[in-house]
Amino acid sequence: MTQIPDLLLEPMVRHALHEDLGAYGDVTTRAVIPEGTRYAARINAREAGVVSGMQIAALAFRLVDPALRVTPRLADGQPCAPGDTLMEIEGSAASILSAERVALNFAGRLSGIATLTAGFVAETRGTKTRITCTRKTTPGLRAAEKLAVLHGGGFNHRYGLSDAILIKDNHIAAAGGIRAALGAATASASHMLKVEIEVDTLEQLSEVLETGGADVVLLDNMSTPDLARAVERVGGRLVTEASGNMRRARVAEVCATGVDYISSGALTHSARTLDLGLDF
Structure with missing residues (x-):
């Protein structure tokens, strides 16, 4: 699996999280989800492609909440089919929801690049x-x-x-x-x-x-x-x-x-x- 150190990726992920969370954090989750609620979630593929961005998605979840358990199921560079689970996340529901969009934005964008590149290759x-x-x-x-x-x-x-x-x-x-x-x-x-x-x-x-x-x-x-x-x-x-x-x-x-x-x-x-x- 090709990776670069988290240290080099962290500034862009932090910037994206700051952009999304703004000055007050996730007000919807804070208003709707009872404190202490725990859930398990999965990032699933809706279409076939080549996976990328799992390292960055995992980093987004961990930056929001280091206590989250993040388990990759498909590594960056592997093919995926519709319905495949790419990653499992367990822990605070509020933390998962607060990191969700940034993680998916990176993973979807980067998987799209990897998929297009694979077609050229x-x-x-x-x-x-x-x-x-x-x-x-x-x-x-x-x-x-x-x-x-x-x-x-x-x-x-x-x-x-x-x-x-x-x-x-x-x-x-x-x-x-x-x-x-x-x-x-x-x-x-x-x-x-x-x-x-x-x-x-x-x-x-x-x-x-x-x-x-x-x-x-x-x-x-x-x-x-x-x-x-x-x-x-x-x-x-x-x-x-x-x-x-x-x-x-x-x-x-x-x-x-x-x-x-x-x-x-x-x-x-x-x-x-x-x-x-x-x-x-």
């Missing part, structure tokens, strides 16, 4: 191509959403602006061209920092190959025939990444070109929330 079977996400994530939720991509069988692109050099079209324009941008990047990059550059045409690709200094080339918004020509021209000298207009229906044909990676912002910005519910 399924189209790559029998090829070397890997599916990766982008930085097109919900502000404040990047760690969780990139984790969900891993649960769906995908891979993570750079996490942010600080862990890789990615020279895009606007950088090239502002720097004065491909040669200038690559020269400046390779002069300043440490031996631990990868350099990737985006190209839109085969002519730009040839200039990148002639200039040298890149580790990865991003083939942006190219037709499938041009992607095949680009991979042939690179000849294994660089890691190749296809990006732009990467729908699931197109993945198989792009894999056939031999690219190493397909990146898609849709994995995180267009995933539909998986339908989950909490039942007492």
